[in-house]
Amino acid sequence: MALMIPSISPMKISRYKRELSAALAYAALLIAVAIIAPSFYSAANLRDLALNNAPVLLVAIGMTMVILVAQIDISVGSLFAITSVAAGALAKSGVPMPLVLIGVVMLGAAMGVINGALIGTLRLPSIIVTLAMLVAWRDALRWTTGGEWVQNLPPNFQWLGLGQSLGQWLIVIASLLVLGFFAWTLRNMAVGRAVYAVGSDAEAARLAGIEPTRVTFFVFVFMGALVGLAALLNAVRFSTVPSNAGIGLELKAIAAVVVGGTAITGGRGTLIGTLIGVALLGTIGTALTFIGINPFWEKAIQGAIILAALASDFVLGRVERMRAAQQVS
Amino acid sequence: MSNQALLRAIDIDKSYAGVHALKHASFELRAGEVHALIGENGAGKSTLIKIITGAVAQDAGEIQLNETKITNNSPRVAKQLGIAAIYQQPALFAELSIAENIAIGLEQSSALSRVDWRARKQRAADLLTRVGAKIDPDSEAGDLTMPQQQLVEIARALGAKAKVLIMDEPTASLSEEDTQNLFTVIRQLRSEGAGIIYISHRLEELPLIADRVTVLRDGRTIDTREMAKVNREQLIQLMVGRELSAVFPKKTVDIGEVVLELREVGCSASGIQDVNLSVRAGEIVGLAGLVGGGRTELARTIFGLTPADHGEVLLRGKQVTIRSAAQAIESGVAYVPEDRRRHGVILDLAISANITLASLDQFSRMGALDFRREKEVAADYTRKLGIKTPTIFAPVATLSGGNQQKVALSRWLITKPSLLILDEPTQGIDVGAKSEVHALMTELASQGVAILMISSELPEVLGMSDRVAVMHGGTIVRTLDRSEATQEKVLALALGHGVDDSVN
Numbered sequence: 001m002a003l004m005i006p007s008i009s010p011m012k013i014s015r016y017k018r019e020l021s022a023a024l025a026y027a028a029l030l031i032a033v034a035i036i037a038p039s040f041y042s043a044a045n046l047r048d049l050a051l052n053n054a055p056v057l058l059v060a061i062g063m064t065m066v067i068l069v070a071q072i073d074i075s076v077g078s079l080f081a082i083t084s085v086a087a088g089a090l091a092k093s094g095v096p097m098p099l100v101l102i103g104v105v106m107l108g109a110a111m112g113v114i115n116g117a118l119i120g121t122l123r124l125p126s127i128i129v130t131l132a133m134l135v136a137w138r139d140a141l142r143w144t145t146g147g148e149w150v151q152n153l154p155p156n157f158q159w160l161g162l163g164q165s166l167g168q169w170l171i172v173i174a175s176l177l178v179l180g181f182f183a184w185t186l187r188n189m190a191v192g193r194a195v196y197a198v199g200s201d202a203e204a205a206r207l208a209g210i211e212p213t214r215v216t217f218f219v220f221v222f223m224g225a226l227v228g229l230a231a232l233l234n235a236v237r238f239s240t241v242p243s244n245a246g247i248g249l250e251l252k253a254i255a256a257v258v259v260g261g262t263a264i265t266g267g268r269g270t271l272i273g274t275l276i277g278v279a280l281l282g283t284i285g286t287a288l289t290f291i292g293i294n295p296f297w298e299k300a301i302q303g304a305i306i307l308a309a310l311a312s313d314f315v316l317g318r319v320e321r322m323r324a325a326q327q328v329s
Numbered sequence: 330m331s332n333q334a335l336l337r338a339i340d341i342d343k344s345y346a347g348v349h350a351l352k353h354a355s356f357e358l359r360a361g362e363v364h365a366l367i368g369e370n371g372a373g374k375s376t377l378i379k380i381i382t383g384a385v386a387q388d389a390g391e392i393q394l395n396e397t398k399i400t401n402n403s404p405r406v407a408k409q410l411g412i413a414a415i416y417q418q419p420a421l422f423a424e425l426s427i428a429e430n431i432a433i434g435l436e437q438s439s440a441l442s443r444v445d446w447r448a449r450k451q452r453a454a455d456l457l458t459r460v461g462a463k464i465d466p467d468s469e470a471g472d473l474t475m476p477q478q479q480l481v482e483i484a485r486a487l488g489a490k491a492k493v494l495i496m497d498e499p500t501a502s503l504s505e506e507d508t509q510n511l512f513t514v515i516r517q518l519r520s521e522g523a524g525i526i527y528i529s530h531r532l533e534e535l536p537l538i539a540d541r542v543t544v545l546r547d548g549r550t551i552d553t554r555e556m557a558k559v560n561r562e563q564l565i566q567l568m569v570g571r572e573l574s575a576v577f578p579k580k581t582v583d584i585g586e587v588v589l590e591l592r593e594v595g596c597s598a599s600g601i602q603d604v605n606l607s608v609r610a611g612e613i614v615g616l617a618g619l620v621g622g623g624r625t626e627l628a629r630t631i632f633g634l635t636p637a638d639h640g641e642v643l644l645r646g647k648q649v650t651i652r653s654a655a656q657a658i659e660s661g662v663a664y665v666p667e668d669r670r671r672h673g674v675i676l677d678l679a680i681s682a683n684i685t686l687a688s689l690d691q692f693s694r695m696g697a698l699d700f701r702r703e704k705e706v707a708a709d710y711t712r713k714l715g716i717k718t719p720t721i722f723a724p725v726a727t728l729s730g731g732n733q734q735k736v737a738l739s740r741w742l743i744t745k746p747s748l749l750i751l752d753e754p755t756q757g758i759d760v761g762a763k764s765e766v767h768a769l770m771t772e773l774a775s776q777g778v779a780i781l782m783i784s785s786e787l788p789e790v791l792g793m794s795d796r797v798a799v800m801h802g803g804t805i806v807r808t809l810d811r812s813e814a815t816q817e818k819v820l821a822l823a824l825g826h827g828v829d830d831s832v833n
Contacts, residue, residue: 189696190689197686200677207634207664207672208687208740209655267677 018261019273021312026280029287037290045286051168051237053282054175056252057275058230061182062223063253064274069219070199070266071119071126075133076227076253080246082141083108083231088150088241091157104228112224120217141243150241160236171233183271195219199266255302256281259309280305335360335524336493341390343376350376352548358493358524363515365527365535365556368545369568369820370620370785374528378495382414383407413491417498419478423471427481428453430470434485456484460514476507483514494518495526500534501621512538530619532561532824544568569787569816577792578768580775585610588645588779589748595639599626601803608748608779613770615794616783618823623803624783625667628750632664633657645747658687663741667752673737676726680718681707683725684739710739715765731762738769749773752783767793787816801825
């Protein structure tokens, strides 16, 4: 027992087994790639992967919180498109970049307020509300822009005016800092505790003096703000802003959250798991190409990973319930 | 009425996770009789009914129909044998038409066969006429009133040619006129040779409809009598005649200032009205009554979940308006709800997180949780209350019922409440945990906490309370002092009868 590391008791390991199984799958993939196609680990490739996935990670952070409170948000792709175009348009009209940043985050948060008010305060079903928003915002954007892309962006827009070498690091580091901030908050703040409580059993949380309607409302506001930030950090990498950005983003984010071990029924999950989920799903396509498998299979394999994550969640849940039942009797 | 037994339950024994619901209970139903089944909450009536209808399986004993043992009973088998049950809350499919609802219970066709809509409607119309209901078979079940829905259920049972018809509190939500109509239908069924098991808390209506009556108490059959040969007082005595065997750790403590005072409090949403009550510091007030009497509703109103819309609520002499649990907690009110497994604790969260959930402000600085203090306090309460667990970080789902209840109690004790409302604090937990909870209540009272305890267990109410407030029909009908409260008086009041000198 002298060798026991106090901070990692068996209890803790069993609490994070969902994250652990995703991490093991990811490690297996990385090892396989290292053996078969070591060229995968070139600096340029890793940098591209990190940059491509940073915006997905930001959206998945918000989505984790949404799913933790037992809701869903499928409108994020449309919010992403609107905030992307807004970022381009603001920059083009000469607004300085720090204000563009604040502007798009506020815009995302404002759209989150609408979702939050309808879902949290009025208690409408989130899948329907965000489905409506998915369609409505997308069409509103098409109507406003006439499908045109934002072009001729000012030079200070690309890479936040810092140049690629510095800008790309800033994007990745900013994303990880945001991840760290929310992970810390969920674990260490009273409000984080409230998020888990509401997702586990909203009525029980209410009886304990927590207000589930408020918690849900703010989770959707943060979701919107994070989408705004993701949109900006994505847009600055390109010379134009397409008005059809973000299509399918909701699926990527939800898949990453689920693969990362967050229970779709709410109340259980961590952002570390989500980070692993984003990394696993974001890497697999490129990794397959390097291994020499037809990228045609990428989506099928992603689907299989999602099903495997759900199945393991189901099996683990059953095992836990059986153990609990044994304890009771 | 023949003397031939239609249905027999012999020596039925049943336990649920440590609760001994039925102890060698027996029951006999004849063809052509209405047999009333009575007993307090938790006497075992529902369990017996569930075993007869095959919803749960008995641990020991057997059910016989026409002298033949029923084997492998299940709701499906029972239905085929002609056993039908109508519950207090009609179980119709709200979105389907009446004709369809009746058909679901009766049509034995395969999934792929074509529906004969005309025959379906015709039969529904015939059955509805037989029960004297003027209901269009095409109307949706959800649009019917409660009595109408009940008649539809009876029509369905009639169509199934039920030989045994079980009715669980069928008149609880009926008007006088609807009750009379129902009785007419029941008498008709009886004359056609059906046996009817009639469960009701309304003792005064039993002489009008029942031929015999069987009393259950604590899972045992106490007696079966001819209805014509017993009166209400005798029935009440049979229902409660329990020895107060358990020793309650009741101590006399100094009763202090009035902590909670309700003046004419009502809440139209939950059906409580004109409630007057006071609870003092150090005092345990028992809130007795039958299920549906309004006890939990009153607790939820005090706690702000269904805020009062009439009357005044005073805490420590000051009028307050509590509109949420958060406000209640701030005002020093704590509420340990009845449905512990669902709402008293959060099963996914760790024991420590559950214990601090109602007082997160105490355990955080600028919103950041103080894990060290949380761990200390959680460990402290786990030890003090004897919560049996390998670690305070285990999810509450892994604990037994008694230990979950102790977690729920700990959560509220650390809010340092001046008023503690306990809703069925010892329901479904084992004897050892029970007396620990009772000891804890005594300890809290001696520290000056005002306690309002809802309980369906009369010995517990009488053993622990300084005063007993009895609820019936959404209001407190009377408050008895400890010295004058007896099981008979409390039960008579809970059943809606006055207390006079003949009941002592």
